[in-house]
Amino acid sequence: MANLLAQRVEEVLRPVIGTVLATVSVDVEAKRIGKSPDTIERSDLDAMADNILEALRLVVGQDLARAAAIKVRDIA
Amino acid sequence: MPLEKYQDKRHFDRTPEPAGDTSAHTGSREPARVFVVQKHAASRLHYDFRLEIDGVLASWAIPKGPSLDTKQRRLAMHVEDHPLEYGSFEGTIPQGEYGGGTVMLWDRGTYEPVGDMDEEYAAGKAFKFRLHGEKLQGGFTLVHLKPREGDKKDNSWLLIKERDEHARPSEGYDVLTERPESIATGRDLDAISRGDAAADSEPPPAAHVDSPPADTPVQLARLTSEPPEGDGWIREVKYDGYRVRVVVERGTAQLLTRNGKDWTDRFERVALAASGLPITSALLDGEIVALNKDGTPDFAALQRAMSSGDQKNLAYMAFDLLSMDGWDLREIPLQERKGLLSELLETAGDPTGPIRLAEGVDSDGAAFHDATCELGLEGSISKRADAPYRAGRTPDWLKVKCLARQEFVIGGFTEPGGSRAGFGALLLGTFEGGELRYAGRVGTGFTDDDLMRIRTLLDERELDASPFATTVRVPGKHLHWVRPDLVCEVTFQEWTTEGLLRHPSFKGLREDKPAEEISRESPAPPPAAGSAADIAPSPAPATDSAPVTVAGITISKPGKVLFEPRSDGRGTSASKLDLARYYEAVAPRMLAHSADRPLTLVRCPHGTRGDCFYQKHPDSRTTLPALHTVDITEHDALETYLYLNDAAGLVALAQLGVLEIHAWNSLATSPELPDRIVFDLDPGPGVPWKQIANAASLLRDALAALDLTAFLKATGGKGLHVVVPIVPDLDHTAIRAFARMLAERIERHDPEHFTTRMALSARSGRIFIDHLRNAHGATSVEPFSTRSREGAPIALPLAWSELPISEPFFTLEDGIALARNAENPWEGYETARASITREVLEALAALS
Numbered sequence: 001m002a003n004l005l006a007q008r009v010e011e012v013l014r015p016v017i018g019t020v021l022a023t024v025s026v027d028v029e030a031k032r033i034g035k036s037p038d039t040i041e042r043s044d045l046d047a048m049a050d051n052i053l054e055a056l057r058l059v060v061g062q063d064l065a066r067a068a069a070i071k072v073r074d075i076a
Numbered sequence: 077m078p079l080e081k082y083q084d085k086r087h088f089d090r091t092p093e094p095a096g097d098t099s100a101h102t103g104s105r106e107p108a109r110v111f112v113v114q115k116h117a118a119s120r121l122h123y124d125f126r127l128e129i130d131g132v133l134a135s136w137a138i139p140k141g142p143s144l145d146t147k148q149r150r151l152a153m154h155v156e157d158h159p160l161e162y163g164s165f166e167g168t169i170p171q172g173e174y175g176g177g178t179v180m181l182w183d184r185g186t187y188e189p190v191g192d193m194d195e196e197y198a199a200g201k202a203f204k205f206r207l208h209g210e211k212l213q214g215g216f217t218l219v220h221l222k223p224r225e226g227d228k229k230d231n232s233w234l235l236i237k238e239r240d241e242h243a244r245p246s247e248g249y250d251v252l253t254e255r256p257e258s259i260a261t262g263r264d265l266d267a268i269s270r271g272d273a274a275a276d277s278e279p280p281p282a283a284h285v286d287s288p289p290a291d292t293p294v295q296l297a298r299l300t301s302e303p304p305e306g307d308g309w310i311r312e313v314k315y316d317g318y319r320v321r322v323v324v325e326r327g328t329a330q331l332l333t334r335n336g337k338d339w340t341d342r343f344e345r346v347a348l349a350a351s352g353l354p355i356t357s358a359l360l361d362g363e364i365v366a367l368n369k370d371g372t373p374d375f376a377a378l379q380r381a382m383s384s385g386d387q388k389n390l391a392y393m394a395f396d397l398l399s400m401d402g403w404d405l406r407e408i409p410l411q412e413r414k415g416l417l418s419e420l421l422e423t424a425g426d427p428t429g430p431i432r433l434a435e436g437v438d439s440d441g442a443a444f445h446d447a448t449c450e451l452g453l454e455g456s457i458s459k460r461a462d463a464p465y466r467a468g469r470t471p472d473w474l475k476v477k478c479l480a481r482q483e484f485v486i487g488g489f490t491e492p493g494g495s496r497a498g499f500g501a502l503l504l505g506t507f508e509g510g511e512l513r514y515a516g517r518v519g520t521g522f523t524d525d526d527l528m529r530i531r532t533l534l535d536e537r538e539l540d541a542s543p544f545a546t547t548v549r550v551p552g553k554h555l556h557w558v559r560p561d562l563v564c565e566v567t568f569q570e571w572t573t574e575g576l577l578r579h580p581s582f583k584g585l586r587e588d589k590p591a592e593e594i595s596r597e598s599p600a601p602p603p604a605a606g607s608a609a610d611i612a613p614s615p616a617p618a619t620d621s622a623p624v625t626v627a628g629i630t631i632s633k634p635g636k637v638l639f640e641p642r643s644d645g646r647g648t649s650a651s652k653l654d655l656a657r658y659y660e661a662v663a664p665r666m667l668a669h670s671a672d673r674p675l676t677l678v679r680c681p682h683g684t685r686g687d688c689f690y691q692k693h694p695d696s697r698t699t700l701p702a703l704h705t706v707d708i709t710e711h712d713a714l715e716t717y718l719y720l721n722d723a724a725g726l727v728a729l730a731q732l733g734v735l736e737i738h739a740w741n742s743l744a745t746s747p748e749l750p751d752r753i754v755f756d757l758d759p760g761p762g763v764p765w766k767q768i769a770n771a772a773s774l775l776r777d778a779l780a781a782l783d784l785t786a787f788l789k790a791t792g793g794k795g796l797h798v799v800v801p802i803v804p805d806l807d808h809t810a811i812r813a814f815a816r817m818l819a820e821r822i823e824r825h826d827p828e829h830f831t832t833r834m835a836l837s838a839r840s841g842r843i844f845i846d847h848l849r850n851a852h853g854a855t856s857v858e859p860f861s862t863r864s865r866e867g868a869p870i871a872l873p874l875a876w877s878e879l880p881i882s883e884p885f886f887t888l889e890d891g892i893a894l895a896r897n898a899e900n901p902w903e904g905y906e907t908a909r910a911s912i913t914r915e916v917l918e919a920l921a922a923l924s
Contacts, residue, residue, distance in 0.1 A: 017447075018435035019428070020313045020393070023371025024451040058443035 002037035005075065006030065009040075009048065012071040016064055017056065025055065045076040111207055112163040112184040113142060115256075117265050118177040125152060125235060127187060127205065129197060132157040136233060142212055145246040146237045152218065154231040166260055168269055178269045181260040185209030200230075204238070210466075211255045214242030262407045290323040291336050292398065292406075293467035294361060297475035301599040303441030303458045304474055310410060310436030311444040314455035314475055315393050316373040317365035318588050322350045322392065322431075324358040331364075333588040345387040349430040355420060356401050361465075362394035362434060372452050375565065379584040383525070394421065395434035398465055406465040410436075410472075413465070436461075449478035476599070479567050481583070485591045486562040487512055487543045489534050490519075490553040498527025499534065502564065503548055503555065504577070506596045508635055511545035515575065515596070518566050521582030530585070534558050546649070547641055561591045571596075572889055574648035598624060598634075598653070626656040627663070627727040629702060638683040638735060639868035646885045647867020655862065656730040658888045662895040663723035665873075666860040668905075670726075672743045674706060674717035676855045677729065678736035678864050688735065688864050694718050702728040706744035710853060719744045735864035738855035741811075742804065749804035750811050751909070754856045755819065756846035758795045760831075760839030765883045767829060771843045772796045772879060778822060782919045785908035788901075790884050792863035792871040795843075797856060803911040808852035814912050814920070815847035821923055859902075860891050875901035 002010065006026050013022035029048045030037050040048070049072040056065035109128040116124050116137075123141040126133035136152035143150055166181040190204035197203050202219040215238030223230045237243050244251075257264060303311070320339060323330040329350035331340045340347045343364055350360070366378035366389050373393075381390055397417035398406055405413050414436055421433045436459065437444060445456040455477035463472035488503035501519030505512040522530070537558035542548060548555065568580040575596075624634040634653035641649040650658070659666070680688035691698075693716055694705055702724035707714045717740075720726060729737060741750035757771050775798045776786040789797040802811070816832070822845060823830045831842045838844075849856045857863070859873045872886040872894060878901060894901070910916075 015435070017437055018313060019432050020315070020367075020371060020373065020434075020453070021437075021447070021451065023367070024453065027370035028451055055447070059439050059447045060437060061439075 002026065003040065005040050005042065005045070006037035008075045009045070009052075009072055012068055012075070013052070013056075016060055016068050025052065029055070042076045045072055049073045109187055109189070110160070110163055110184065111187045111209065111212075113182045113209075113212065114165070115141075115180040115182040115265065116175065116177060117179075117269075118169075118175050123182065124155075124179075126158060126163065128160060128163075129194060131160070133160060133162055134197070136218070136235065138235060141252045142216075142235055142237075143246060144212070144214075144237050144242065144244040144249065144251050146239050146243045148246060149219075149234045149236050152233040152235045154233055164260075166258060166268060178265050180258045180263070180265055180268055183209045183211040183255075183259050185212075190215070210259050211251050214238065214240045290321065290330070290332060290359060292321075292359070294319060294321065294334055295396075295465055295467055295473060296469040297457050297459075297473035298469050298471060299597050299599045300474045300476055303445045303456055303476050305441050308461050309441060309458040310414070310461050311439045311441065312395060312434055312436050312457045312459065313373075313448055313453055314457050314477070315363040315365050315434070316375045316454040317363035317378055317393070320362065320364050320392065320588075321398075322346070322358075322360040322362070322394070324350055324353055324355060324360070326356060327351055329353075335588065335590055337588070342382060343387065343390060343392070345390065346392040346430045350392070353420060353431075358400050358420065359398040360392075360394045360417070361396035361398060362392050364390060364392055366390055370452075373454070375584050383529075390430070392431045393434040394431060395436075396465065408464065409462040410459055410465070411461040445476050445478075454478060454481070480570055481565065481567040482597045483563050483565050483586050483589055483594050484515055484518075485512060485560045485594050486534070486558060486564055487514070487560045488548065488555055488557045489531075490517070490550055490555060492527070496527070497524065498522070498531040499556075500553065501550075502530075502582070503544075503550070504564070504566065504580070505544055505546075505560065506594055507592055508595055512543050512560050513575070513596075514544045514546045514548045516577035516580060517550060518564075518577070518580040518582050520580075521566075526582070530562075533562060533585075537562065563587075563589045563591050563594055574887070574889065575651070575654065624653055624656075626653070626730075627660045627723040629656070629700075629724050629727040629731055631656045631727070631731050636683070638680065638733065639862070640684050640866045642867035647869055647887050648889075650868045650888060652730060652733070654888065655735075655868075656727045658862075658892060659726035659730055659860075660723050661892045662860045663726050665895040665900070666726065666858065667722065669873075669902075670737065670739055670858040670860075671721040672719055672745060673739035673858075674708060674719055674742075674744055674747060675740075676738040677718070677732075677734045678738070679733050680735045680864050681733035683733070684735065684864055684866050691734075692717065697732060700728045700731075704744075706747070708744075708747045708853075717744070735862055737858045737861040739858050740853065740855055741850060742808070746804060748807050748852075750806075750808055750850065751802060751804040753800040753802060753811055753815055754849040755798040755800075755815065756791070756795060756844075756849050756856060757798065758839075758844040758846050760842050760844060762841050763843055766881070768794075768796055768843060769879050769881065771830065771845075772798055773876075774826075775822065775845070776876065778818065778923065781923060782818075782916050784910055784916070785904070787905060787908075788874045788876055788879060789859055790872045790874055790880065790886055791857055792861070792865075792869040792886065793857075794883065797871075801905050801909045803909050805911055808850065808854075811912065812847065812850040812852075814917065815850045817917075817920055819845040819847040821920065860895070862888070873900075873902045 010022045010026045013025055026037050029051050030040050032051055033044055033047050035044055049069040052072055053065050053069035056068060112126045114124040116122055123138045124135055125138050125142060126135045135155045135158050137155050138150050138152045140150050163184065166179055168178050169176045185208045187208060188206045190206060193203040193205055200220050202217055204215060204217045206215050207213055217236045217238060219234045219236060221232040221234060319334050321332045323332060329347045330338060331343050331347055333339055365373035366381050368374045368377060381387060394417060397413050400416060418433055421431060441458055448456045455475060457473060457475045460472040466472065484504035484506060486502050487505045490500035492498055492500045501517040503517050504515045506515055539557040539559055542557045543560045563586040565583040565586050566580045567583055568577040570578050572578050623630045623632050631653055634651060636652045637649055638652050638655055639650040677691045678688055679691050680686055698718055703718050703720055705716050706719055707716050741752050741754060743751065755775055757768055759768050772788060779786045779800060784800050787799045789799055791797055819832045823832045829842055831838045831844055834844060848854060857871045859871055861871050863869045868888055870886050870888060870891045872891060
């Protein structure tokens with residue numbers, strides 16, 4: 001079960017890449033930093049934001065990806 | 077002047093019709109030509125059928141309108157050419173003017189001429205063409221009728237639908253009554269006559285009153301090898317679930333599968349959520365999925381959920397909205413339909429509830445698809461943002477899968493082995509041309525529950541005889557046959573050249589898909605890059621009858637079987653598409669030896685069971701860009717030969733039904749100077765294989781004694797070839813003389829086992845060393861070439877260490893494996909070239 005922070009990240013990503021990709025991306029990005037959606041903490045959000053920017057850059061373009069990354073950082 | 081008649085008949089100050097720009101009529105535009113059909117309520121209702129030819133719209137008036145029924149030949153009266161601008165005209169011609177009445181743009185699109193259409197039309201002969209319209213698609217013929225005796229008019233033609241995948245009997249589907257509306261505005265004739273705004277002007281845009289029926293056929297995606305690039309596409313995740321339509325009606329909801337089965341009870345949670353949507357009525361299109369903990373849709377989990385009734389992880393991913401509050405939305409662009417759907421679901425609240433919006437993403441096609449694959453999803457779908465909802469498989473929706481995966485029909489099973497329960501493997505097939513063709517067996521991916529549950533279903537369907545039209549070989553297993561109406565989904569690595577699945581794994585039963593619709597999926601290439609709006613509808617999907625492109629060559633009738641299977645089970649049957657793909661795969665290795673050589677071809681247009689013939693010289697059918705010609709002097713006359721130099725050339729030969737490729741020993745650039753010597757070891761009756769193998773070794777050693785390096789080739793027939801690469805500095809006569817001398821030397825050395833005489837009487841128990849392969853114009857089968865025999869054997873280069881100890885039978889799969897192998901059995905071929913010098917000849921003379 002994703003914790004509240006993971007759910008917030010998912011909410012940020014949902015309008016950008018859709019429901020399913022948002023959920024799966026949060027899971028993948030959490031695992032990339034050695035965590036899971038139910039164990040991520042505020043201190044993890046910077047690293048997740050960097051990785052999300054990199055992952056989404058090609059998919060939705062630099063501007064949208066950067067905006068999403070900023071919103072993820074803002075959650076902290 | 078092409079439009080003279082058209083302009084003479086009209087007063088352009090009184091009619092809204094376009095005058096036409098005669099200055100533009102200087103030739104046909106390439107590449108796409110337009111066609112248009114206008115429904116014209118003049119003094120009598122008729123349809124004006126117009127084809128762009130030579131810069132104008134050649135036109136026919138069809139009183140009964142066009143038909144998709146091949147049996148309905150529609151009279152078409154040839155009328156004056158119209159300007160191209162007329163192709164977008166819809167409106168009312170004032171009464172009293174020529175053609176006074178209402179004109180509707182009923183259909184439009186592009187078309188492809190077939191053959192020499194322009195010349196045939198100019199000569200007043202019948203001609204063929206293929207339409208790519210919204211309503212009319214596929215092949216048509218216009219046949220010019222001879223005037224009756226005494227009839228001065230010579231303008232009667234017949235428009236006839238060709239037999240193809242777009243033909244439809246009028247009893248089941250009459251395109252005129254099913255699709256009466258304007259293709260441009262959705263209006264009917266009355267609305268156009270009244271001057272109503274286009275049907276897309278009021279909310280919901282372009283919608284029609286009256287909801288579509290709940291059983292409206294769904295729109296399906298075509299499988300392509302890559303996502304389309306360019307703007308104008310909405311990218312979506314390909315969901316791994318069941319396609320379901322949700323019908324909402326005054327606080328109730330019904331869930332229907334593609335086949336119209338009512339699954340409301342099976343997905344009560346979704347139905348309950350749908351019934352609470354804040355709307356009087358709606359028709360949603362989407363998929364029921366089961367979501368894993370990591371958020372990925374999981375088909376196996378969906379099946380488990382359906383069995384257990386545990387619906388908490390099920391969700392309905394709604395990706396389209398076909399109607400809303402009594403408005404038919406199918407004609408409005410997808411982007412707008414998705415906007416309305418988003419608003420509807422947003423007002424419903426919970427984005428993670430049982431009904432969720434399947435959002436589209438504005439993304440680069442490849443990047444989006446790569447992301448879906450990296451995240452472990454099934455694949456991606458690209459949908460044209462501006463396209464209406466169209467039932468059936470259309471080029472507006474294109475899907476790309478991350479893994480090879482499709483549905484198969486279960487036609488049998490094997491008994492389980494060891495401690496396994498249920499069954500061993502399922503025997504799978506696909507329907508091709510109404511026949512169930514065996515596609516291989518799947519024995520992994522099952523849970524214990526699956527094995528028992530499916531065995532029960534199989535036992536209920538057991539048959540005495542195989543339902544497969546093709547041979548099923550599972551050595552050492554007792555086979556059970558079943559009525560082929562169960563469908564399962566399988567992932568696999570690839571198709572083998574025998575048309576079987578490699579490493580398949582079971583994913584689940586598909587209760588929502590009818591077995592008779594399951595056929596082998598072949599990904600088509602994506603449309604050319606560019607804006608979606610610029611891309612004309614793509615050709616029909618790759619099926620047995622629809623053309624497929626391989627290496628840039630269009631393969632017609634790709635499913636046509638060219639190689640029948642052998643009764644002893646060796647080799648494989650192979651279709652035209654299999655052959656084309658084989659040559660595409662082996663091209664890099666094959667071309668190293670076969671490029672640029674004058675060819676002699678064995679053509680078998682109807683496969684190994686039909687008549688075959690040798691073709692040395694080109695004809696009208698071989699006039700393809702990938703095939704080149706060279707003129708060579710023979711007997712004081714110039715003769716033209718074909719040659720090729722790329723994969724497209726090899727694939728073009730497959731398209732022509734060429735089952736054997738033979739080539740000269742010299743190149744087209746210097747046809748008089750051979751660059752190889754070929755000895756064909758052709759065994760007479762009663763010669764054991766071991767003797768043939770020994771003969772090849774003996775010949776290799778003899779050549780080595782002359783400092784010549786020999787390479788070995790299995791011919792795909794009964795013998796072997798020994799090939800010697802040489803420097804092309806002597807003519808055929810000299811090389812043939814050398815080959816004969818060496819052959820005669822071997823014959824003298826061992827007359828009991830060798831002969832140089834072709835006569836069959838001299839060959840009994842002996843091997844004929846065929847040195848005649850080295851004469852001017854003589855040919856031998858090329859390495860990797862197929863042979864025109866059942867089972868599709870091939871000629872194959874071999875290393876001497878691979879000299880077969882029994883008669884070999886190499887298959888298409890062997891050829892592809894060798895071509896992909898980093899190790900080349902003919903390594904060093906080019907560096908081994910040597911000249912037949914005086915020293916070589918002296919050494920030959922000295923051989924004992």
